[in-house]
Amino acid sequence: MRRGVAAALAAIAACVMFAPALDAYLKLGTTINGRVLSLHWTQLPIRYFVTDRSVAEVTSQQLQQTIATAFSTWAAVPGVSLSSQFAGFTQVGPLDNNNLTVLGFENRPQLDRVLGSTSFTVDVITGDIVESDIFFNSAFAWSAAAGGETGRFDIGSIALHEIGHLHGMGHSALGETQLIAGGRRVIAKEAVMFPIAFAAGTVADRTLRADDIAGIEDIYGTSAFRQSSGSIGGHVTKNGSGVQGAHVIAFNPKTGKLVAGFTLSADGAFTIAALDPGFYVVRVEPLDDADVTSFFPGSFNVDLSFQPAFYDKVVVVPRGGTASGVELKVVPK
Amino acid sequence: MIRACVLALLCLLWAATPAFAQRHYIPSDQPTFGTLEVDVGGVWTGGASVGTVPADLTNNPGSGSGSFVLFETQTRVGSAPAFDGALDLFLSRHLSVEGGVQISRPALTVRNAKDAESAPDVTARSSLTQYLITGSLVYHLGGGAAGRLQPFLSGGAGYLRQVLEGGGLIDTGNEVHVAGGVRYWFNRSQRLGLRADARVSLQSGGVAFDNKRHTIPEGGAALAWRF
Structure with a gap:
């Protein structure tokens, strides 16, 4: 072995x-x-x-x-x-x-x-x-x-x-x-x-x-932590198709904390986990501030051709659950 | 001739005055210790900005101190109509203690602007279910003998409970308030009437995060039933 x-x-x-x-x-x-x-x-x-x-x-x-x-x-x-x-x-x-x-x-x-x-x-x-x-x-x-x-x-x-x-x-x-x-x-x-x-x-x-x-909490969080924290889930789409490799940011105005994640599949799905319960604004941007290969393998098709955008609803992250259905529609650059 | 008419009119007015005084509204049942009053109605509550914060990145210390603003947010609880209910217990003709509850569903909005990468400004929306439970001391001017219109002044404090839409999350805060208004009784028994008041509520906590008291104007009307 x-x-x-x-x-x-x-x-x-x-x-x-x-x-x-x-x-x-x-x-x-x-x-x-x-x-x-x-x-x-x-x-x-x-x-x-x-x-x-x-x-x-x-x-x-x-x-x-x-x-x-x-x-x-x-x-x-x-x-x-x-x-x-x-x-x-x-x-x-x-x-x-x-x-x-x-x-x-x-x-x-x-x-x-x-x-x-x-x-x-x-x-x-x-x-x-x-x-x-x-x-x-x-x-x-x-x-x-x-x-x-x-x-x-x-x-x-x-x-x-x-x-x-x-x-x-x-x-x-x-x-x-x-x-x-x-x-x-x-x-x-x-x-x-x-x-x-x-x-x-x-x-x-x-x-x-x-x-x-x-x-680190997402990977090594205790069960008690997972019950006391929440996540945001949704999709990023452009002209009806999923956007892969988009950078999605969740900002909690009350705490000032910024936590981010990526869309990791062809349908543009993302999850941002280990969030404090509370209300958030969500923003999406292309992954254009570092080499894409610093994040993903070369075979991973990252869409960089869209404009940054905010989600038009305040997202409330529940304790121990997921605020799902966050559908971010972006427009091409 | 004209002088005679004026004189006659003055005489009539003089003569009429006692008769008017005799028709003055005299309540048959002024409030005493233990009298209860229930008020049920609606109120309009004003909105307030509850915090403006930037989404900051830490600047490269090699090129300057401070923060890089990725975008700015301005959070606001909107104005909304509310259900308003109160129970007064009279301690005397002039004084009552009042417990009240307000239930409203104001909008929670966050305006996102000044994006460093030119994302279009967006006002993101959600809503709250807001409960305000208050206790007040009410002073009734005239003590129930002033007529159909009875003005009052009040002041007190309250507990604020805001439930965020969808997540079931609860934020709590507190408030203090002063108010003034009038009651209008439909009949001399003072059993049923209308109450109208204006209030200034100073609220802190809840979803607000700027560590300030926010001035919320309120105005409402209610049916008043005294027993």
Whole structure:
């Protein structure tokens, strides 16, 4: 079994990173026997090792403390059942396939736009996670300073993002960007799980936002949490046909929280889960503030050709239930 | 001749005055301690803006502080007609305590505007079922002896309960109010009459989220039955 898993590692890693689970928040998923399973840890605590490898300004001990803090930040989200355990330092690199979950620095200068990456090895029969590794690209300048350091990326912020992936979360699209030479620059965002980092020197991404919190609650929420929270479900259509890959945002004016999801099927169906009960406004926009491949596999047909729009009804999310029938009709650009 | 006519008219008026006073409405059954009055009618309640908030994203600290406004929302509870009922217990000729209930279904609207990506402005709508349960102290001017028209002043506080449409979610708040109005009795027994009043209700909580008291004007009329 494990040999089979190991042999399939390369393919699975790619597949796992991009297959969206057909559910609420964009979750990492994998297809097994024709079924899309969302990736999540069934065995807790998550035992992880840290590569005993330092870089300038960040020792392996500092990295380990930063990683522990990031795990704790996710585990501290109300209503989730999550735990982790530092198993020790290791000489093994984070990209080795050894059934161990390893996080550490790795020098990948050729990946000149990748600060960090998370990969999985999954049991192809059960869908269970066998291991998940995170590498932080030591080709960049890093900092573990409490307030950040000018010109250096904050390891705490990037660790929080990557450990979100390790828990099974996909990317959030709650952000605004502008195209610049060689890529995109973030203007603003409201999710640690947005695929593009803030500029070097800032520590703003050490704090989870409402969208991140909803995402982790959607995957690891306790039954008590699910009974006390609700969701919004509906469709996005254009000229009567479903819109796939649309970004749907729910905003609660009373709490100021923004939580988003995607239409993940050809009929334009979406669900936004783990919402506080209350009233919401719903807005839909095309997925045009990051590369589509940051969210979906290339084979996933994302419709970018429509205008942003608001839903014309206030949506009331019930406690423990779904506000369904939210039909958003958009017009072509 | 004209002078004689004016004089005669003045005399008539003078002579008529006592007779008019004798026809003045004298109630046969003024309220006393323990008198009850039931009022049932309708009221128009005004609307109020209950919060304006932006949907904010966090600006890239590398290019500035503050927030990026994705869009703005203005939430409002609309004006609506309401069922209005009250029970008065008289403590004296002038004073009564009153318990009241108002039931209405105002619209809950959220105006979405100033979208950063130019989504057209939309006012999203839903509705509330609103219950306002009040307690008031009422002062009856004239104490029931003033005639068919009896003015009154009142003040009190209340409990606000708003049920959001569809979700069964309940928001609660409170209010204080002052009111003034008149009762018009159909007959001298003061059993049946009309009550008309205007009220200013200062409400907080409920679906409102701006931590302010909202001034809600109200005006209504009711049938009054005293026993």
